[in-house]
Amino acid sequence: MILEHPKYDIILAGAGLSGLSLAFELARRPGFRQKKILLLDRDRKQKNDRTWCFWATEDDHLPPVLFRSWEYCRFYAPDFEKNMRIAPFRYHMVRGIDFYNWVFGELDQCPNVTRISTTISGIDAHQGLVFTDAGSFSADLIFNSAFTHTPIMPRPTPVYPQSPFSDDRLMGRKKIRGEMEYGPLVRLLQHFKGWVVKTNPGTFDPAAMTFMDFRIPQQGETRFVYVLPFSDSEALVEFTVFSPTLLPLEAYDTALRNYLSDFMGLTTYTVQEEEFGVIPMTNFPFPSGQEGRVINIGTAGGFVKASSGYAFKRTLQKIERFVDAWEKSGLPDPSRLVSPWSFRAFDSIFLQVLQSHNELGAEIFTSLFKKLPPALVLRFLDEQSTFAENLRLVSAPPAGPFLRAFVQQMPMLFRL
Numbered sequence: 161m162i163l164e165h166p167k168y169d170i171i172l173a174g175a176g177l178s179g180l181s182l183a184f185e186l187a188r189r190p191g192f193r194q195k196k197i198l199l200l201d202r203d204r205k206q207k208n209d210r211t212w213c214f215w216a217t218e219d220d221h222l223p224p225v226l227f228r229s230w231e232y233c234r235f236y237a238p239d240f241e242k243n244m245r246i247a248p249f250r251y252h253m254v255r256g257i258d259f260y261n262w263v264f265g266e267l268d269q270c271p272n273v274t275r276i277s278t279t280i281s282g283i284d285a286h287q288g289l290v291f292t293d294a295g296s297f298s299a300d301l302i303f304n305s306a307f308t309h310t311p312i313m314p315r316p317t318p319v320y321p322q323s324p325f326s327d328d329r330l331m332g333r334k335k336i337r338g339e340m341e342y343g344p345l346v347r348l349l350q351h352f353k354g355w356v357v358k359t360n361p362g363t364f365d366p367a368a369m370t371f372m373d374f375r376i377p378q379q380g381e382t383r384f385v386y387v388l389p390f391s392d393s394e395a396l397v398e399f400t401v402f403s404p405t406l407l408p409l410e411a412y413d414t415a416l417r418n419y420l421s422d423f424m425g426l427t428t429y430t431v432q433e434e435e436f437g438v439i440p441m442t443n444f445p446f447p448s449g450q451e452g453r454v455i456n457i458g459t460a461g462g463f464v465k466a467s468s469g470y471a472f473k474r475t476l477q478k479i480e481r482f483v484d485a486w487e488k489s490g491l492p493d494p495s496r497l498v499s500p501w502s503f504r505a506f507d508s509i510f511l512q513v514l515q516s517h518n519e520l521g522a523e524i525f526t527s528l529f530k531k532l533p534p535a536l537v538l539r540f541l542d543e544q545s546t547f548a549e550n551l552r553l554v555s556a557p558p559a560g561p562f563l564r565a566f567v568q569q570m571p572m573l574f575r576l
């Protein structure tokens with residue numbers, strides 16, 4: 161008998177960072193060995209399409225594929241610089257390809273997990289159907305990281321030819337509500353281009369990475385460069401902007417070239433690899449519950465830290481906690497994937513400041529790293545700081561713009 165829609169217990173629609181993290185967590189737990197799991201993604205993940213950086217302590221559970229780690233981070237502003245030991249954290253880098261290969265290696269040993277490379281054209285949340293080029297599939301539960309509500313990413317351009325997400329395409333759900341219903345949404349983008357640069361030995365200090373270098377021209381925006389040295393002759397140098405819109409393609413290359421010559425004195429080097437990325441920085445209230453048979457995860461589920469764009473460690477941690485609870489209770493509880501309200505409120509206010517005064521980013525980050533221990537700032541960004549520590553943090557940057565942003569964001573804060 162040919163089934164019209166092959167049936168699975170769980171479908172992961174999108175098998176990037178969040179989909180693969182979830183697949184890995186499910187596959188390694190005895191409680192889910194009987195579940196038929198299907199992974200769908202249009203990309204076979206055979207290229208190093210991104211590098212993930214994050215800070216972590218020894219107690220954090222990390223994948224065994226760290227590419228490089230640093231104990232020291234440098235921070236630069238026009239009138240300030242600091243070389244910071246970030247203990248108990250270390251700053252780590254994972255190459256996308258290493259992560260994908262590691263998870264695929266684990267999943268290959270699980271007969272209950274099937275992977276299909278195909279483009280998903282839509283999801284019927286109520287029927288539990290996923291429509292793809294390879295036919296449609298049904299499941300009791302679908303974890304979506306391929307489609308987003310509302311356009312949170314820019315439209316494709318020559319700079320940004322293919323957005324990683326398709327917008328608002330979940331079928332069988334109500335039309336997305338008007339933006340005014342949500343309150344004052346902030347939609348900034350973190351856009352960046354990185355070069356892996358190879359040059360003369362002795363150029364880079366492999367013991368320290370540059371977390372943020374704000375000495376570059378800000379052009380009325382929040383712009384910085386970070387440098388991740390792999391050795392004394394090789395580094396990933398990344399030019400990053402927090403702003404509402406992308407730049408023309410050549411502007412990223414010009415900024416990288418200028419940084420290498422003006423701040424590193426480099427004119428002779430080869431560019432071995434490039435990466436380009438766009439991450440949403442928004443207070444859009446991502447759907448946090450289960451809609452029909454769909455639970456949104458990853459960027460589509462609001463996993464990206466809105467004020468920093470970091471998502472890697474958060475994704476692993478959220479998924480691990482969620483699956484722990486699911487295994488114990490027998491029921492998936494998507495509320496476990498949501499960050500505490502207070503931190504979403506801080507993010508919202510910070511984003512409002514950056515939207516109203518995009519030029520203030522350098523001053524705000526400088527005030528944080530000037531006045532506070534780096535580990536405290538990192539713990540705050542990890543949403544692990546205490547109430548008293550949060551008070552110290554919010555009193556570090558200039559008060560005026562934050563008070564105005566608080567008032568502007570009031571209607572939004574109650575909807576987060």
Ligand SMILES: Cc1cc2nc3c(=O)[nH]c(=O)nc-3n(C[C@H](O)[C@H](O)[C@H](O)COP(=O)(O)OP(=O)(O)OC[C@H]3O[C@@H](n4cnc5c(N)ncnc54)[C@H](O)[C@@H]3O)c2cc1C
Pocket residue numbers: 173174175176177178179200201202203209210211212213214278279280281305306307324325326435436437438439457458459460469470471472473
């Ligand atoms: C270049 C780059 C660098 C980044 N660096 C960092 C970093 O250093 N640190 C950090 O914390 N975060 C970083 N991020 C942010 C974040 O960690 C990543 O974006 C992360 O991959 C998000 O996980 P995700 O599962 O939501 O999305 P993804 O990993 O992008 O997974 C979504 C998957 O859905 C698939 N998909 C989409 N549409 C369809 C469709 N129609 N049919 C089939 N499949 C589809 C895609 O192929 C993709 O595999 C970076 C992002 C980018 C783009």
